[in-house]
Amino acid sequence: MPKEEIEEYLETIYDLSEELGNKKTVKTNQIADFLKISAASVTEALQRLRENGFVEYEPYKGVSLTKKGLQIALKIKRKHRLLECFLHDVLKIRKGMHEQACKMEHYLSDNAEKALSKFLGNPKKCPDGKEIPLSNRLTSKKQTTNEKELSKDIIRLNSLKKGDKGKIFAIKGNEKAMQRLSDLGLLPNTKISIIAEAPLKGPIKILVRGSHLAISREIANDIYIEI
Amino acid sequence: MTECCSNSNRLKSNEKTDFTIALAGNANVGKSTIFNQLTGLNQTIGNWPGKTVEIAEGLLLYLGKKIKVVDLPGIYSFSTFSEEELVSREYIAREKPDVVINIVDATNLERNLYFTLQLIELNVPLVLVLNFSDLLKKRKINIDKEKLEQMLGIPVIETAAVSGKGIEAIIDKTIEIKNLEKQKNTIKYNDDLEKEIGKIAEIIGKEIKNVEYAPRWIAIKLLENDSEITKIISEKNNGLADLAKKSAERLEKIYNKKINVVLSWERYEIIENIVKETVRIEEAGESITEKLDKIALNNFLGYLLVIGVISGLLVWTFVIGNFISTMIANFLGNIETLNPVVSGSIDRILWNGIFTGFVAGVTLIIPYVLPFYLLLAVLENSGYLPRIAFMLDKMMHKVGLHGKAIIPLLLGYGCNVPACFACRIMETKKQKLISAFLITLVPCMARTLVILGSVAAFVNIWWALAIYLFDIILILILGRIAFKVLPGESVGLIMEMPSYHFPHIKTVLKQTWARTKSLLIIVFPAYIIGSAIIQMLYSYGFLDPINNVLSSITVSWLGLPSVTGILLIFGIVRKELTLLMLAVIFNTTNFATILTPVQMITLALVTMLYIPCLATILALQREFGWKKAIGITIIEVILAILISGIAFRFLTAIGV
Structure with missing residues (x-):
């Protein structure tokens, strides 16, 4: 599963659960509707995500993010919303801002994210008024180096x-x-x-x-x- | 910490003195030791009008001058976090002490100087006192005093209050400062801040008349959006608050932080610079405090110590108390025979009431409360109490309080009255009220006497302990309910963990005495007048109709003898009277012949829970008003009837 796809799924689950008022579990068909793909492929993807420890998933019951999954989702959300700020406030792009950010978020390095945040004066909210998550909320020492990098400090x-x-x-x-x-x-x-x-x-x-x-x-x- | 139990004497500010000095500083800097070194025994503890914060005053005679010394509460800032902070700044602004003595912990300048900077903002004549200077050598800390004076623009004195070193220097410097025209002590903040402060201060200087505070200070407080100051200024000029708000917004944008953080940050930035220039620490080894804390905060040993100290405190109180109490009772018994009830002429009855009330005060309050206060003051001075709070914080959270509440609750085992006053150490109104409510359920010495004198003596010790255990569980449950039901906010624990110190004997003794004294002022009148009135009513048979009404509850619901109503009425004045009256009415002290074990346990339960005693109700009224005091009383009456009735049935069923 490509990194981009993983991130997109995790982000979607995060968004949906946030929409549902932070109710933890999200249903498969909700994800399918949101991403406009078939429920079968969502199920397949969720099983993979579960194997990798990003989500807790039980067919028919729904899916929720693990700590590890939440971390990545928050990170990508942060990048997304920072990019929106940049597009909106600096480049004054309004049309397609969201779609642009959606694509760019996967390629923005952590260093660039930091620099961007600083450049924008560490904003707390995105142009839509949603909160920009802090760099990382949950880090445990047991993580692999790869994730540590992802979710620095x-x-x-x-x-x-x-x-x-x-x-x-x-x-x-x-x-x-x-x-x-x-x-x-x-x-x-x-x-x-x-x-x-x-x-x-x-x-x-x-x-x-x-x-x-x-x-x-x-x-x-x-x-x-x-x- | 707990400068508890005051009487509500207003501050005696009209007494003729040459000038006034106020002691200000953080908690745990040895402020009360310095206060006690400066002043004699004639201290008074008074309340700031309308606030449950007390201010101690004393008199100092020095070189023919009469100097009033005021000890302000220990605080960390002049914000509005607590009533103490509000009262301190109001005191300084309104009463205008001639000189403010800022006492700081020399071993921890960085945090202490934060408050110093705020005092400088207030623009009052100021002397900085570096206390604990004797510890500097031990910890290999070197402070450049001259440089510090120069950077802060105020005189600096080193003291070691416990040994009395430097105390005279404080007075000399104070007199010197007082005679100066005006102390120049402004510390400039960075340009962005100064620009906004200057702008607001200038308008204040021009347009706002009749305010007690310095314009610069008002400007800073307006920037910080301080609720009190904003209110005061808005009444005089409503444009200013808006102007300050705009300034604050500009600053928030520049620094991308909340305005309060911007200001605190700037102050600490300046302090860091001062500390860097004036303090040299050669090597920071592990201090004694850190070593002791390894035991005191240890998961196993720490709890062992907490249990040991608390039970030690109670056992000590009881053993010593019992000894002194018996001695005094025997002595007084020789003067006049004690009899809670007499018949005869009105003045004979009245006199007897007064006398027994007096004896009760002398044999109950002084013997038990005095040793309790003494040991508590030792614990307080040593710096151990915050450790108990730390270890028990989680438990107290279950009842919506935090660790600090353990201090008033513990006091409650001695006497509920000072314990209610000690609730002042809690931060919010809600927390104060919950703690006070729970305290009234803690069996004080008088109730302990009843439980021991009936259940422990005639059933067995285990049932007596079971009653205590049940009480603790009840407190936990009711605390939880109160926390859920009552409106208002609770603030989590943020508490300094001071260094351990060897208690200063003089301070301990004076604190103990001051507290006992102010307790007696409340308890004695309640005891004496209450006893006299109730004996009158009893002797003339006025209590019988009440008892007849009550008997439907006491006899049919609680299963107690028909005279219980009278016992309980007497118990309102003094809880231990329930037992004494029982002895008088039946003319025996062998209660096993008049009460079954079940009745004994039920009676002990009722006595423990049914009403706070008269003095406690008065204390509650003083702290929270009549409405709440009566509310608590009614709740407890209902609670006692319910619980004891159920207990009676349960105990009968299991065949105790």
């Missing part, structure tokens, strides 16, 4: 382990928590390291600017780290 503070170090990339979440975190010096580019983890997914203890802080998992989930 930005992960949630929650996925870091005791002893890990990194730099803050971005913080989102409720205003009060954000204000408190920035008052305590948790800002983009600030170095951060994990000192201890409370058991049972309790809070984590971090070291930031020479002070030790305890923060709960829900807050750590909104802090993105560059490693």
Whole structure:
């Protein structure tokens, strides 16, 4: 299965599940309708994707993305929406913007993506007002080098382990928590390291600017780290 | 941390003093130690009007001058994250202390100076105090004091508060600063920011009259879209807020970040530069705190320690308390025989009520609460409490609170009244209310006496423990429900984990005393007046009709003797009276002859749950208003009747 096709399928599944209000499973015929191809070929493709560990798929029940699949889908979505921004805001192309981006997204390298994002001033939303996903949300250390490259370096503070170090990339979440975190010096580019983890997914203890802080998992989930 | 249990004395700002200094700084920088070094025993803890935040005041006599020292709450910023932050900045703006003493942890300048920069924005006469300077050598940190003074534009003093080093220097410098015309201490931010700040500040300077804050500070707060300041300014000039909003938008575009982040970032950028120029760290080895935390935060040892410390705290309180209580009771017993109920003339009854109320206060509050507070203050000063909060955070999440709530809950085992005040350490109103509600379900010392004196003594210890366990489960369940039902927001845990310190004895003692004192102010009147009134009512038979009404519940639903209604009415004033009255009415202390084991357990359950005592209701009212205080009371009455009735049937069925 060519890379392009894999990416297109994963992206479609992501889109559909987003449309369905983040309901996880998507039906085969929904995908077929969306891509305008036969249900049989969708089924075949989904089985392949499952073999490669990109999706969880059960005939008749539907398909959902695995972590690995979601990562690729998010990446491609990000590229897609960044390209839309570029076409729309810089080149002022409106007609066929979406189709253009759909094709270009598969050939845009990660470096180019980074550069493009920077060039556009790290936009958060695409011209249609949809959110541009952050570079990567879920990275585990077990991934093959290939995927690591694909999904370089930005992960949630929650996925870091005791002893890990990194730099803050971005913080989102409720205003009060954000204000408190920035008052305590948790800002983009600030170095951060994990000192201890409370058991049972309790809070984590971090070291930031020479002070030790305890923060709960829900807050750590909104802090993105560059490693 | 928990400067709890205040009485609501307004700040005594009218007392004649030569001048006022205010201590400000982050939490855990040794602020209260410095405050206690500066001032004597005559401290008062008062409330800022309308806010549940307290401010301690003390008096300092130095070279013939009378100086008022005010200890502001420990905060990290002047935003509106918490009431403490609002109160601190309002205090500085309205009361205009002559000099503000900013106390910082010398071993952690980077984070501490953030607040210093905000104080500089406020444009008040400022002295910077580097506390814990004795630790600098140990940690091989070198601070260039002169350079720091020069870069910040304010005087810097090194202190080691525990040993008293540098304390006099603070006062000398303060007097010197006070006599200066005007301290010049502006720190310029980058050009983009200054352009927008300058623009807004200029208009404020020209057009806005009668505000307490400096124009530059207002400009910054308007940029940050600070809700309070925006409101105040909009009332005077509604164009300004819009102007600031446009400025903020421009800045957000330039930096591609939220405006608050832009400002925090700029402040930290400046601080990083200052730290780079003034602080040299030769080698950062593992500190003692890090070593201790390896045990305290360990998955196994950490919990062992938490359990050990909490049960140690309770056992210590009980053993010491019991000892002192017996001693005082014996002593007072020699003066006048104690009898909860007497008959005879009205003044005889009244006097007896007053006396027994007084004795109860003396034999219950002081012996049990004092040792509890003492050990708690030691724990607080040592820096261990946040570790307990850290380890138990997950558990507290189950009830919609976070780890910090364990502190007031623990206090509740001593006495519910100060525990309700300690809920102030929670961030949001919702979290404060849930914690207070749960606290009223925690068996305090008085209720513990009832459980031990009946169930443990005449059934067995295991049933007594079962009641405690049941109570904890009940708290978890009700907390969860309250969290779901109550509106409002909850903020997750963001808490500093301070370094461990050896507790400063003087500070510990003073804190213990200040807390006990302010507790007595609430509890004693409630005890004395309550006891007198209720004895009057009882002696003249006014309670009988009430008891007759209640007996349909107490006798037929709860299966208790017909006098229970009277016991429970007495228990509203003081929970331990339920047991004392039982002894008086039946004229025996061998409760096994009057109550079956099932009745004993049921009575203990009712007593534990049915109503917060009078003093606690007053405390709830003070913190949350009458509506909520009565609401909690009613809920608990219903709850106690329901649960105890079911328990009675269940226990009878299994044949206890």
